[in-house]
Amino acid sequence: MLIELELPTEATRIQRLKAQTTGTHDTLDKRIMRAEPFASRERYALFLEVQHHFHADVAPLYASAELNAKLPGLADRCRLQALRDDIVDLGGTAETLVSTTGRLSPAVALGWVYVAEGSNLGAAFLRKEAAKLDLSDEFGARHLAGHPDGRGLHWRNFVAAYNGLPLSEAEEIEVAEGARAAFRRVHGLVERIFG
Template sequence: MGHSERRFALRDRTRANHEKLDTAIGAFENLAAYRRYVTFLGRFRFAMDRVLNDVVWPRDWSWRPTAVSDSIAQDAKDLGLRVTPTETSDVLFDDQSGLLGAIYVLEGSTLGARVLRSRAAALGMTDGFGARHLAVMTRDMSCWQSFLRQLDDVEDFDIECAAQAANAVFDLALRCVETGGLPSPDFKASAY
């Protein structure tokens, strides 16, 4: 498989789960829907950031994924939400192909964040209140390009391993949506 094909091969192999997640999240037309979204995203990203903190990064990788847990914690606090991470025991990265597959999902979410940022703004959420995480995700789109270069440059890339990891991350996100709902208002910023 040629390097330039990797992104699209991952997209094709994860399309069904990506579409399920987009449908499950839906559009947030009101503040209650936005609060559910922040709760879901907090559960998901706190868990994923915890997993990524334990990764032993390949020595030749100078790039790291965009971290958003701290800004989500601040947004959740603004909205009076308590967010706790979900379990991630089935999301493990044994090699760099799997790690790249997982990061494909996380960094790819920055592309959709631009649309979500405008929807959040229509609800009164700003870069300083309630939508900090969207500002962080959309601040520097060169991170996506850096990820794509990393994806293209890795030797011994296994598309099936990468797709399996990416689909596991989408599955985790779907579980976080399904266990959603609005939690109690006594949010603790140190939830992860």
């Protein structure tokens, strides 16, 4: 009798990237939760400031013609304006911020975009916490709202396009470096803004 053995399926680019950045990502998640961003609207306003700086950093990437050619519809995924509206809802001033990333290679930029898009997937949990502060998709928590087609479908479409990109081994390394740099940037913002 022959027994068929199932060979392990090769990990996708997104799966490899997640594995390569898990430590940096977990450290950031724990730091954010220690900051108690949903303890009050005042704490949440600080969280919005962190998000505002990060999304100002990645907004030029979402507008990049080169990245939109690689990931069609990327420009429509940008959440910077929603964040600015959330800040205004809470009585803040959404000043114009300039990206601090400088010029990034396309591969490094893809790492930053991965982090930004992944945060949108994780926003489902944060949205529930924001609701406890009487914030919603229409007031104060717009940037946490899911896509009208559904958060899961929106993520799966992104993953399919991302996994399909033709990248060299060197570019794959750059993508991971970009993602880790993006996580570190947010961690630095949390430290500076929350203290």
